[in-house]
Amino acid sequence: MPLIKNGQIADDTWQVLEDDAPLPEQGDVIVALERFLAEIDQIRTRSGRTGIAIENTVDPQEVTAHLDDLDLIALDFPAFTDGRAYSQARQLRTKQGYTGELRATGNVLADQAGFLLQVGFDAFEVAADQSLDVWNKAANSMALAYQRGYGGTQKTRDKLQAARPLANTSNCALAVEQSLPI
Amino acid sequence: MYRYDEFDTTFVRQRVDQFRDQVNRRVSGELTEEQFRPLRLMNGLYLQLHAYMLRVAVPYGTLNAAQMRKLAFIADKYDKGYGHFTTRQNIQYNWPKLPDVPDILDHLADVEMHAIQTSGNCIRNVTADQWSGAAADEVEDPRPYAELMRQWSSLHPEFSFLPRKFKIAVTGAQADRAAIAYHDIGLRLKKNGSDEIGFEVLVGGGMGRTPMIAARIRDWLPKQELLAYLEAIMRVYNLHGRRDNKYKARIKILVHELGAEEFTSQVEEEYTRIDAPRVMPPAQELERIAAYFAPPAFDDLQDDSPKFMQHEEEDAAFAQWVERNVAAHKQRGYAIVNVSLKPVGGVPGDASSDQMRAVADLAEQLSLDEIRVTHEQNLVLPHVRKQDLYRLWQELKKHELADANIGLATDIIACPGLDYCALATARSIPISQDISNRLGDIARQREIGDLKIKISGCINACGHHHAGHIGILGLEKRGQEYYQITLGGSGDERASVGEIIGPGFSSETVTDAVETIVDTYVGLRQNGETFIEAYRRVGPDPFKEAVYAAH
Numbered sequence: 073m074p075l076i077k078n079g080q081i082a083d084d085t086w087q088v089l090e091d092d093a094p095l096p097e098q099g100d101v102i103v104a105l106e107r108f109l110a111e112i113d114q115i116r117t118r119s120g121r122t123g124i125a126i127e128n129t130v131d132p133q134e135v136t137a138h139l140d141d142l143d144l145i146a147l148d149f150p151a152f153t154d155g156r157a158y159s160q161a162r163q164l165r166t167k168q169g170y171t172g173e174l175r176a177t178g179n180v181l182a183d184q185a186g187f188l189l190q191v192g193f194d195a196f197e198v199a200a201d202q203s204l205d206v207w208n209k210a211a212n213s214m215a216l217a218y219q220r221g222y223g224g225t226q227k228t229r230d231k232l233q234a235a236r237p238l239a240n241t242s243n244c245a246l247a248v249e250q251s252l253p254i
Numbered sequence: 255m256y257r258y259d260e261f262d263t264t265f266v267r268q269r270v271d272q273f274r275d276q277v278n279r280r281v282s283g284e285l286t287e288e289q290f291r292p293l294r295l296m297n298g299l300y301l302q303l304h305a306y307m308l309r310v311a312v313p314y315g316t317l318n319a320a321q322m323r324k325l326a327f328i329a330d331k332y333d334k335g336y337g338h339f340t341t342r343q344n345i346q347y348n349w350p351k352l353p354d355v356p357d358i359l360d361h362l363a364d365v366e367m368h369a370i371q372t373s374g375n376c377i378r379n380v381t382a383d384q385w386s387g388a389a390a391d392e393v394e395d396p397r398p399y400a401e402l403m404r405q406w407s408s409l410h411p412e413f414s415f416l417p418r419k420f421k422i423a424v425t426g427a428q429a430d431r432a433a434i435a436y437h438d439i440g441l442r443l444k445k446n447g448s449d450e451i452g453f454e455v456l457v458g459g460g461m462g463r464t465p466m467i468a469a470r471i472r473d474w475l476p477k478q479e480l481l482a483y484l485e486a487i488m489r490v491y492n493l494h495g496r497r498d499n500k501y502k503a504r505i506k507i508l509v510h511e512l513g514a515e516e517f518t519s520q521v522e523e524e525y526t527r528i529d530a531p532r533v534m535p536p537a538q539e540l541e542r543i544a545a546y547f548a549p550p551a552f553d554d555l556q557d558d559s560p561k562f563m564q565h566e567e568e569d570a571a572f573a574q575w576v577e578r579n580v581a582a583h584k585q586r587g588y589a590i591v592n593v594s595l596k597p598v599g600g601v602p603g604d605a606s607s608d609q610m611r612a613v614a615d616l617a618e619q620l621s622l623d624e625i626r627v628t629h630e631q632n633l634v635l636p637h638v639r640k641q642d643l644y645r646l647w648q649e650l651k652k653h654e655l656a657d658a659n660i661g662l663a664t665d666i667i668a669c670p671g672l673d674y675c676a677l678a679t680a681r682s683i684p685i686s687q688d689i690s691n692r693l694g695d696i697a698r699q700r701e702i703g704d705l706k707i708k709i710s711g712c713i714n715a716c717g718h719h720h721a722g723h724i725g726i727l728g729l730e731k732r733g734q735e736y737y738q739i740t741l742g743g744s745g746d747e748r749a750s751v752g753e754i755i756g757p758g759f760s761s762e763t764v765t766d767a768v769e770t771i772v773d774t775y776v777g778l779r780q781n782g783e784t785f786i787e788a789y790r791r792v793g794p795d796p797f798k799e800a801v802y803a804a805h
């Protein structure tokens with residue numbers, strides 16, 4: 073599965089660990105939540121990074137105590153119309169204050185890209201035939217958003233209003249600069 | 255009325271461009287119909303029995319003349335010269351061609367309209383009391399909050415893939431003309447003990463195969479907290495609403511299965527975790543929106559207009575129309591006019607492009623440029639000077655818009671049914687026409703009095719039959735349409751779900767059954783009781799006896 077981060081195809085250093093595979097000392101591995109909770113002591117002694125995959129029926133509060141041990145959380149879209157992971161992401165990013173990688177997995181389509189970024193996802197496992205151009209175009213097709221307090225590149229009305237006087241001043245400054253003798 | 259600023263305009267135009275790109279990808283074959291389906295459904299485009307159907311949002315049912323003229327233009331250019339006003343205060347076009355749809359959306363954007371989220375499992379167009387800003391019994395105009403919710407819900411990043419569609423209705427009056435108890439969320443502006451205005455919050459009402467009256471989860475919520483509190487409700491639903499069975503996916507089922515108390519405590523708990531100041535609009539934003547809904551420039555008039563009273567005395571037909579179609583306005587000397595889209599034997603909610611243009615002209619001349627669409631599929635001219643009523647009535651008559659039947663037996667709600675709808679199990683429009691013809695004599699209608707007949711063409715209940723005093727549900731068994739009758743439903747402040755009276759009727763006999771029910775009521779009523787009052791007193795038995803004895 074290709075991985076998209078920051079609008080680019082990214083190397084995926086993470087490996088999903090089967091439940092019965094031994095826990096390696098090194099390397100970046102994604103384990104299931106249950107295993108993570110059960111083997112937390114060993115996980116803490118690893119030199120590699122650890123992430124978890126959680127199903128969309130799990131309450132993100134279950135991992136609140138371990139956010140410092142986590143470098144990646146993968147949230148699942150079993151179907152792209154199943155929107156539970158949007159709320160999980162939102163909860164992790166806001167009241168839980170999670171700052172590591174938040175990865176969207178499963179049925180992840182370009183036409184969701186904008187919303188995913190807004191709720192705080194920053195890595196996307198997409199289908200092999202997903203064109204990066206289509207993805208980026210879809211991700212940036214809306215420059216504005218009405219909802220306050222969400223992330224993403226979209227500007228809210230407040231941000232736009234706050235930006236406008238600034239833009240004007242800087243234009244003025246620019247004009248002044250350009251009118252100076254070269 | 256709200257006016258778009260640069261932000262709103264850019265937002266809607268970008269959405270049109272985004273959709274144009276999606277349509278192009280479909281037309282070129284890059285997208286399959288299966289891939290395109292969820293995308294078009296995010297923008298009000300359905301594939302119906304014969305063609306695409308485009309549903310255009312009329313935000314909280316409010317239009318101005320320019321917008322109505324644009325709707326007429328679209329009806330002429332892209333449809334067959336008419337449009338259909340729906341029970342969610344929207345308008346539907348039944349015959350647009352797919353490649354034309356982006357252009358239609360551009361035309362709509364020219365007059366600050368769109369089709370965003372008129373379908374799909376997202377927060378739908380917010381509906382409101384059609385008399386908002388005019389009604390004499392209003393605590394406060396709910397439209398600024400409806401507009402706030404329109405903006406907040408548009409392309410919501412977290413709540414666009416809900417378990418099921420989601421409908422919010424709001425009113426500012428005690429009399430419930432918006433059927434709030436039948437919505438996923440119902441909001442009512444009201445005063446608390448210290449005379450401050452806030453929201454009463456109801457959750458979990460709905461029609462469909464499991465009709466339910468909403469539960470009250472907050473008696474009073476400070477107004478400015480609305481969006482943060484809605485976010486808590488939506489998040490609990492998004493995470494916990496059922497997704498295994500689409501018939502159990504509405505929030506009413508979650509509320510029912512958890513119990514109202516447990517549901518409420520989950521919402522309140524989620525609410526404590528929300529960083530409300532981050533989500534809530536700043537006070538100046540609320541003021542910015544509210545300023546658009548400041549009362550229009552009313553003339554300072556006497557309450558009574560001698561001219562009006564004289565016409566009322568001299569012209570009985572006019573007096574009858576006033577009695578049924580005109581309601582009290584909060585401003586002295588003004589009245590609210592309901593324009594019936596229910597001519598006897600007609601299609602409920604249909605309006606021709608000529609009628610739309612006529613209403614637009616009259617709104618401009620006589621109603622301070624405002625028009626409303628009602629959830630009962632009629633139109634409203636909300637701000638008419640009493641002295642202009644006679645002239646208005648005469649003009650409406652020329653366009654067959656002066657039926658004096660608001661709230662009477664022929665003011666029927668009917669969904670499109672099998673004539674258009676891909677989900678229908680039976681026809682509803684022809685049944686409505688049949689009943690309307692049967693009971694259509696105006697003297698008879700007036701003799702019968704207040705009566706709400708509502709017809710749905712399948713269990714999805716878009717015709718609100720559960721809330722009908724007489725509800726009719728069209729079903730199908732072995733290739734035959736048949737019609738189930740319910741009695742005693744109500745969508746107002748005393749909301750109730752109608753009860754099935756017994757075996758169904760064929761399309762040939764259902765009108766007879768309705769007539770028998772009506773005659774039975776007329777026979778047993780006491781002291782001017784309305785149908786619903788009489789039903790509440792005597793229950794279903796006398797009606798059952800009459801109907802099943804006769805058949």
Ligand code: SF4
Pocket residue numbers: 669670671672675676677678679710711712713714715716717
């Ligand atoms: S009630 Fe059924 S038939 Fe009528 S519009 Fe809704 S889905 Fe279609």
